Structure formats: structure tokens, C-alpha cells
Amino acid sequence: MAIIKRLYYSFVLGWKIWSEWAQWWIFFGYLLIRPIFGVAIFYMVIYFAQGNKAMNLFFWILAGNALFQILSGTSTGMVWTIFDDRNFYETLIPIYISPGSFLEKIIGRSLGVGVTGIFTSFFILFLAFLLGANYSIKPSFFYYVLLFLLTGIGFGLILASFSLFMGEGAGYLIEGTISALQLISGVSFTPQLLPTFLQKIAFINPFLYLIEGGRRSLGLSSFFIKEISSERLVYYSLLTSLLTITIGIATFLISEKIARRNGALTRKTNY
Amino acid sequence: MIKNLILNIRACLGRAQVRFIGLKRDLYWIPFDVLLPLLGVSTFIFIYKSLKMPPITYTFVILGGSMISYWLNILWSMASQLYWERMTGNLPLFFIAPCSINSILIGMAVGGIYATSVRALSIILLGIIFFKIPIYWQGLPQAILAFLLTLISLYGLGMMLSSIFLLSGREAWHLSNLLQEPIYLFSGFFFPIKTLGFWVASLASLIPASLGLDSLRQSLIPESKPFAFLSFEIEITILCILSIIYIYMSFILVKKIEKIARREGRLITRWQ
Structure with a gap:
């Protein structure tokens, strides 16, 4: 019971900090702007290249980006939580020494951020529908949303483990890993377009299959990895999520111990 | 007069120096600073590749990506x-110092330009190496002129924004x-902004990056002329006008906002 309570309060705190104490409806207004313009950028790029002839590719790109948004939003939120709490709000230590494990509080906080990722994701899909996408949402879509959230938490914990020892470098960590992951996960283009060595990495990257499964749950046909059935992708994706979260928790617990010993929890940088 | 000028130049260099040192202090992050921005923009190159577009579109993206670095620097390290x-x-210290706040803002811009140029240049260099983007080097002098004017007007806009952001609270x-x-789009x-249509592109021209990028593309990719919004000469003239307006406005605005901020106690209020 106490764990649920702590998760809940961390969730509320995460949401409050992420929204900078803005009214929820104002904050949701902010959340609408970025996806609208993000979708418009993709549209203009496709329109510039092919006019309205490549709309299938456009909707395919939007689906990938919508799903990736949940994963990236949750995981980056976790790194910024540590960075901002330590460098900016100076609340990392009070939060750390308050009752309950640090891990629970960080997970709760990231869920507060993850909610905004889910909202943005659904909004991108809604915009795609408005623009004429013919996605057929299957029940497995909601299963995938949950998996993306869990994977986002797991991946975020791995990143957060490193960010405990970083100052300004946390920004590079987020930008680097998320951009690299986006590139090799088939979010906006098929991995076959990548150079050979990156293709090899892309096809052993479990997130590629998670994105593909998510796309199929929206009724989209595959542009690649056609030989793997949708049922098998469901199991692969579950395995990916469970593995990511297990590795994430283990890494975070080890890093927390080392950070405490090294005094990294109080390290501040700003220029 | 000369004493005052020297004081302000010293203040400007002093504020810029923090950023020069900041870059040197984190030397081990430079490889990341060099490689990572390319990852973000390469998505669009691969989209063009999947649509079988000619390599000049890759150059469009690479030049745009390098300009994004400056815009992000303006937003996160100037405006806010x-x-x-x-x-x-630190803010009250800036205001009680005997120099003008403008010299501190200019110092911030100079330091920001220096630090961001590492990132922007590396995007172009890596674009040339990895994506073999075509660049017409004979157009370099024109490109440098367009680039410098773009930076002056962009950072002028950044100085203006920093005054406005000073009044905002947590929502900065x-x-x-x-x-x-929205700025990436416009x-x-x-x-090319020409794709947005004449009226939208005209409004978008108020953002110096729009015309700056268009003129850079014209000078470095001759094949991009059919996609150009206005002629190079007109774009340079507009950029000159924008530079004067934005820098002048930023000087006026910072004085006004400083007055309001002093009156309302916003220079020392934290966490609101």
C-alpha cells in the first residue's frame, strides 16, 4: 500500500514539475502545439518531394513516431528528473532521503512524464486520422502502448543510471541515445536504407520489432521484416519490455550505490 | 566615454569567456557534440533517400541542421x-554591475556563437563525409556574408526574446x-520555404533563419535556384534590415523590461 502511495505522489510530483505547475488545460494546450507542427514538418517534407503521392509513407512515418514518442518521452523524462532535481531545483537530496526507495520515486516521476508522451502519441494518431489515415486499431494496440510505457521506464532507468554521474553531459546522453535509437528502429524509414554495418545493428535491435509490432496493431502493412508473424512479434515485444525493465532496475540500483559512495548525488554544474 | 566603452567590452568578453571555458572544460564531450547533431537530422536525409530524391535535398537538410544548432542555442542559452x-x-549581480546589461547579452551571444559553431560546422563536415552532399565552394564568399548577417539578426532576436523571457515565470x-x-517548420x-506558399513564406521571413537558410542554399547549391523564395540580393537586403531592427529593438526592450522587473521585484524572485 505504501509503495502505491509513494508511486502516486511521485507521479503527481512528476506531472507538476514537468508541467511547471501550469494549469492542466494550459499545459495540454502546450502539448498540442509540438505534435501539430511536428506532423506538419513531415507532411511538408513528403509534399516537397512527392506532392500528395506518398501519403501512405507519410502515415507510416506518423505511426512510428507516435509510438516512439511514448518510449522517448518516458525515458528522457527520467534523465531530466535527475538532472533538474540536482542542478536546478536542488531537491535531489531531500527526495533521496525521504521515506521509500529512490527507485520507486524515480519510476513514479517518470510515469508523470510518460502520461504526456501517451497523450502526444494519441494526438499524433488523431491528427493522422484527420488527414485521412486508414489505421484500423486492433485490441493489441493498447497492449503495445503499455509495452512502450514499460520499455520507456526500463530504458529511462538505464539512461538515468549514467546521468547520475554526469553534469551537462546528460543532455548529450538523451539526444544521442534517442536519436541513435530512432535511426536504427525503423521509426521514420526502413532500416534497409542504412549503411550495411548499421543495418546489422538495426536488425538485432529489439526496439525495431517493438515498433513494427506497434505499427501492425494499427493495421499497417510491413515495409520490412515481413517473415515474422504478428503473433510472434507480440511475444518478442513482451520479452523486450521485460528484459529492458529488468536491466534498467539492476543498472539503476548498482549506479545509485556507486553515486552515493562517490558523492555524485550532489554534483552541480552550470555555465 | 572610452573608459565606458572599454568597461563594456570587458564585460562582454567576460560573459563570453564563461562559455569559451565551458566548451574547453568538457573536452570529452566534443566528440558527442560533433556526432550527435548529425544523427537527429539524418532521419530527414533517409526520408528523402526513401523517396529517391536527388542529393541536393540532403544538402538542404544538412544546412538546415546546422542552422538548427544556432536556433536551439538562441532559445535555450540566450532567450531563457x-x-x-x-x-x-546571478541575475541581480548582472544588473548591479557598472556595465550595460546589453554588453552582457552580447557576450552571451558571442560565447554562444563560438560554442555552437563547433556543432554547426561539424554537421556540415560530417554531411560531406558521410552523405557526400554536393556543395558549390565558389559560392562560399556569398554564403559567409549571408551566414554572418543571419547570425547577427538571429542573435538580435535572441536578445529581444531574453528580455521577454525575463518577465515570464516557470513557463519560460x-x-x-x-x-x-513551429520555427523548424516556418x-x-x-x-525550401517556397513550398509553404508565398504568403506563409513572406510571414516566415520575419524569422531571420528562413531567409538566411534560403540564401545559404542559393549560394552553396546552384541547382536550388528554382526552389529559392526570393533572389539572393533581396534576401541579403532584408536580412540587413532585420539585423538593425532586432538589435535596436532588443536594446529598447531590455531597458523597458528592466524597469518593470525592478519595480515588480522580478529580478530577485526565484521559483515562480
Whole structure:
């Protein structure tokens, strides 16, 4: 019971900090702007290249980006939580020494951020529908949303483990890993377009299959990895999520111990 | 007069120096600074590749990507900087110092340009190496002129924004976020602004990056002329006008906002 309570309060705190104490409806207004313009950028790029002839590719790109948004939003939120709490709000230590494990509080906080990722994701899909996408949402879509959230938490914990020892470098960590992951996960283009060595990495990257499964749950046909059935992708994706979260928790617990010993929890940088 | 000028130049260099040192202090991050921005923009190159577009479109993206670095620097290290300084308690010190606040802002811009140029140049260099983007080197002098004018007007705009952000509270973070994707779209970072249509592109020209990027593309990619919004000469003239307006406005605005901020006690208020 106490764990649920702590998760809940961390969730509320995460949401409050992420929204900078803005009214929820104002904050949701902010959340609408970025996806609208993000979708418009993709549209203009496709329109510039092919006019309205490549709309299938456009909707395919939007689906990938919508799903990736949940994963990236949750995981980056976790790194910024540590960075901002330590460098900016100076609340990392009070939060750390308050009752309950640090891990629970960080997970709760990231869920507060993850909610905004889910909202943005659904909004991108809604915009795609408005623009004429013919996605057929299957029940497995909601299963995938949950998996993306869990994977986002797991991946975020791995990143957060490193960010405990970083100052300004946390920004590079987020930008680097998320951009690299986006590139090799088939979010906006098929991995076959990548150079050979990156293709090899892309096809052993479990997130590629998670994105593909998510796309199929929206009724989209595959542009690649056609030989793997949708049922098998469901199991692969579950395995990916469970593995990511297990590795994430283990890494975070080890890093927390080392950070405490090294005094990294109080390290501040700003220029 | 000369004493005052020397004081302000010293203040300007002093503020810039923090950023020069900041870059040197984190030497082990330079490889990341060099490689990572390319990852973000390469998505659009691969989209063009999947649509079988000619390599000049890759150059469009690479030049846009390098300009994004400056825009992000303006948003997060210029516009919202005075807000961060207030949060960390440095802001009152800036205002009680005997120099003009403008020299501190210019110093911030100079330091920002230096640090961001590493990132922007590396995007172009890596674009040439990895994506073999075609570049017409004979157009370099024109490109440098367009680039310098773009930076002057962009950082002038940044100085203006920093005054506005000074009045905002916690929502400065949201404002910075809000000015990312819309500016990426209207500045045509990934496609020529001509695609937006005449009226939208005309309005978008108020953002110096739009015309700056268009003129850079014209001078470095001769095949891009059919996609150019206005002629190079007209774009340069507009950029000159924008530079004067934005820098002048930033000087006026900072004085006005300083008055309001002093009256309402906003220079020392933290966490609001």
C-alpha cells in the first residue's frame, strides 16, 4: 500500500514539475502545439518531394513516431528528473532521503512524464486520422502502448543510471541515445536504407520489432521484416519490455550505490 | 566615454569567456557534440533517400541542421538564459554591475556563437563525409556574408526574446519548447520555404533563419535556384534590415523590461 502511495505522489510530483505547475488545460494546450507542427514538418517534407503521392509513407512515418514518442518521452523524462532535481531545483537530496526507495520515486516521476508522451502519441494518431489515415486499431494496440510505457521506464532507468554521474553531459546522453535509437528502429524509414554495418545493428535491435509490432496493431502493412508473424512479434515485444525493465532496475540500483559512495548525488554544474 | 566603452567590452568578453571555458572544460564531450547533431537530422536525409530524391535535398537538410544548432542555442542559452540566471541567483549581480546589461547579452551571444559553431560546422563536415552532399565552394564568399548577417539578426532576436523571457515565470521552459517545431517548420530547416506558399513564406521571413537558410542554399547549391523564395540580393537586403531592427529593438526592450522587473521585484524572485 505504501509503495502505491509513494508511486502516486511521485507521479503527481512528476506531472507538476514537468508541467511547471501550469494549469492542466494550459499545459495540454502546450502539448498540442509540438505534435501539430511536428506532423506538419513531415507532411511538408513528403509534399516537397512527392506532392500528395506518398501519403501512405507519410502515415507510416506518423505511426512510428507516435509510438516512439511514448518510449522517448518516458525515458528522457527520467534523465531530466535527475538532472533538474540536482542542478536546478536542488531537491535531489531531500527526495533521496525521504521515506521509500529512490527507485520507486524515480519510476513514479517518470510515469508523470510518460502520461504526456501517451497523450502526444494519441494526438499524433488523431491528427493522422484527420488527414485521412486508414489505421484500423486492433485490441493489441493498447497492449503495445503499455509495452512502450514499460520499455520507456526500463530504458529511462538505464539512461538515468549514467546521468547520475554526469553534469551537462546528460543532455548529450538523451539526444544521442534517442536519436541513435530512432535511426536504427525503423521509426521514420526502413532500416534497409542504412549503411550495411548499421543495418546489422538495426536488425538485432529489439526496439525495431517493438515498433513494427506497434505499427501492425494499427493495421499497417510491413515495409520490412515481413517473415515474422504478428503473433510472434507480440511475444518478442513482451520479452523486450521485460528484459529492458529488468536491466534498467539492476543498472539503476548498482549506479545509485556507486553515486552515493562517490558523492555524485550532489554534483552541480552550470555555465 | 572610452573608459565606458572599454568597461563594456570587458564585460562582454567576460560573459563570453564563461562559455569559451565551458566548451574547453568538457573536452570529452566534443566528440558527442560533433556526432550527435548529425544523427537527429539524418532521419530527414533517409526520408528523402526513401523517396529517391536527388542529393541536393540532403544538402538542404544538412544546412538546415546546422542552422538548427544556432536556433536551439538562441532559445535555450540566450532567450531563457536570463530566466535561468535569475533562478541560480546571478541575475541581480548582472544588473548591479557598472556595465550595460546589453554588453552582457552580447557576450552571451558571442560565447554562444563560438560554442555552437563547433556543432554547426561539424554537421556540415560530417554531411560531406558521410552523405557526400554536393556543395558549390565558389559560392562560399556569398554564403559567409549571408551566414554572418543571419547570425547577427538571429542573435538580435535572441536578445529581444531574453528580455521577454525575463518577465515570464516557470513557463519560460514551455515557451522555449513552443518555439522549436513551429520555427523548424516556418524556417524551412528540412525543405525550401517556397513550398509553404508565398504568403506563409513572406510571414516566415520575419524569422531571420528562413531567409538566411534560403540564401545559404542559393549560394552553396546552384541547382536550388528554382526552389529559392526570393533572389539572393533581396534576401541579403532584408536580412540587413532585420539585423538593425532586432538589435535596436532588443536594446529598447531590455531597458523597458528592466524597469518593470525592478519595480515588480522580478529580478530577485526565484521559483515562480
